[in-house]
Amino acid sequence: MRIAIFGAGSTGCYLAGQLCLSGFDVSLICRPAIKQTILANNGITMSDYQGFLHTVMPQTMITDIEQAPTAYAAFDVVFVTLKCHQVSSIANTLIAITHSNSSIIFMQNGLGSFDTITDALGHCNLLQGITPFNVLQQPNGRFHKGTEGVFTLQQNEHTQTIQTAMQAQGFGCDLHQDMTPVIYGKLLLNLNNALNAITDLPIKQQLSQRDSRRQLAGAMTEWLNVCQAANITLHQYTKVKPQWLPVILSLPNMLFTLLAKQMLDIDPQARSSMWEDIQAKRKTEIEFINGAVVRLGQLYGVKTPINNAIVAKINQLEQLV
Known part of the structure; x- marks a missing residue:
């Protein structure tokens, strides 16, 4: 082969x-x-x-x-x-x-x-x-x-x-066989790519900050609402169901840190691919990630103000570099 x-x-x-x-x-x-x-x-x-x-x-x-x-x-x-x-x-x-x-x-x-x-x-x-x-x-x-x-x-x-x-x-x-739940489920996790680029921190350090987690939780909730409107079930990538991720992300730091150790194993220096693109002055995939949430939200009548704001911020960063 x-x-x-x-x-x-x-x-x-x-x-x-x-x-x-x-x-x-x-x-x-x-x-x-x-x-x-x-x-x-x-x-x-x-x-x-x-x-x-x-x-x-x-x-x-x-x-x-x-x-x-x-x-x-x-x-x-x-x-x-x-x-x-x-x-x-x-x-x-x-x-x-x-x-x-x-x-x-x-x-x-x-x-x-x-x-x-x-x-x-x-x-x-x-x-x-x-x-x-x-x-x-x-x-x-x-x-x-x-x-x-x-x-x-x-x-x-x-x-x-x-x-x-x-x-x-x-x-x-x-x-x-069916990749739709898999790809839609992966998009839920990919919503952090842009936020990681915006904060300019390693993912683990970024997720230690409750304000950043709450923003991610809001972006995820919008995508979950879109998928519900589209009648699409998401593949589960973490040890908890997709619907529980925004709840866990919104917890106080001590509780989140305790649960996160059981949810996702991550290198302390890991960063997102979108962060890498911004640093290298390359065009990002924002229109296919958070931008996709916005487009499908419009299609199914679901409001997506948080993802709208994230798209706007990444577009600004692309122009700056």
């Missing part, structure tokens, strides 16, 4: 590392800076909050895929790990590097980007996946997993093979 990671940044490199260690032929389609970093440090170094540390070199790193896509044709599986706003422009390239039985797995946060490209890719098996944990790029080609969770993919023959190989190496990999 030939696998490509299209748009390999922090999450894509971590996924590539796990797939390489699981025995797959993996190619990175990445920016020149990522390739140079990996070459300079003799591979992708993966680490996590539990002490895992391993370095692996992918088989191929491609930086010119749009100039000569046919030279890299016939990938069996392509994981698309680009940002949401970049997805709609790559249909022709994906067609050029896949075949009729290929699986293309879109790994974007939030809602909306998958719909922008599906009509152009009817020849392939189009799947969705998510990364329910945080990966932050660190110096010396190191990609650090800062929170708990495992890659979660839509089920078909290719992803079943991937799951079996990854589990044999001790890596978790969850499969689901």
